[in-house]
Amino acid sequence: MDSLAEELIQIKREGAAAVLATVTGADENGGVEPGQKCLVRDGKIRAGSIRDWALLQAILKEAEARLKEERSKLVPFDIPGTQGKAEVFFEVLPSPPKLIVVGAGHIAVPLVKMAKILDYHVTVLDDRLQFANRERFPDADEILVGDMAETLKGISITPWTYIVLITRGHKYDEPCLREIIHGPAKYIGMIGSRRRIKACFQRFRDEEKIAEEVIQRVHAPIGLDIRTETPEEIALSILAETIKVRRGGAAQSLSGKQ
Template structure:
């Protein structure tokens, strides 16, 4: 890559997440000047004109916060050896949100449709071609057929990725969950009864030594609670949960009723 503008274009084309930090105010001394830049991608500095090591570290740290909040913001960084207070604008380029639907059964059909209405990029997968096909999912961006845990391993997953585990059997959900539980996905939801989920998490703790706080990240049983009955309603409840995780809020009636 030879130019910053080319890198920024490439980031957008690949649907990657990145932060462009630009110095907008700096002291006279310290060798840092307004307009100096630093591009952060995948937790690494991949470009820019800033060379001051301390400032780069401070930017790297703050970039992570900005990306998590998906909000551009200017931040004052205190760096005595770089001339004192340096104001840096963090321009957040979030990756477009993506939902991976694991399991192409009867809930997946309305789930994919609704997710497209909400403007997510949608990948659906199953190991049965009879279920994972274009006829059932005309709107899906990608349809994958094959071993689901292996497929998950091969997919890029980042902080704008939402994963829904709704395979035909709990053992497949569990195999897939093992593959992604330590990853950076913003949301992992898994279907199943409380009893089965409890047993699954117990195995995770005992056999895999997975820490409680890692397990706590998983939304299981999946979805918001509004006594869903049909597959369409379950799909809506899953997506409502995903939107809540993405945007925040309490997911209660605004009227307070």
């Protein structure tokens, strides 16, 4: 069991995602016992005491779904090839969500502070050193200075990445959006007035032939509809929207998305 605990600690240290499946209930026909386990990481079984091959395959498949949903759950199984039934608890050990804040202006400052409270791993990116620096962002995990769209190319983006485009103008937001719109990010939000966003999306359709369903992934105007007035309130509405997307909530987005 020590090796399993070690493996779990290591996963946390690396910031990796994994699922620990534990049999919590079983009848006598299935050949498994409560307490038996199986640790799944990167689609493979890494450790554990469950030996039934068919059950392991079923667990692998379910683990993938659990990880995608980021929700731990108790799941009943018919054990393949037997009359037996088992209940398996899937504990999701999620990779910590990563927030990339593009544009280090007046909204970014409260946004990064609040994001750290929410346990995001936060990267701030701007092309101006006088904005993207430690004095303004003491809590940020990473501060990058350089051409924003160019720098985004070099950043690893996963299904646990949330990207907030709040640069000083559409001239900068658009090339950044073009860089990430086809990627696997869980959330992409872009600031701007309805009119400018509409124009931007029209250019994407006409000139770049970007498919409608790809464009529809973008949360723009960014944030939840809470009638924000100050930069701090806007930051809050943006972060609330990322949580809505992560957890599957029903609050009203300014973009009209469900």
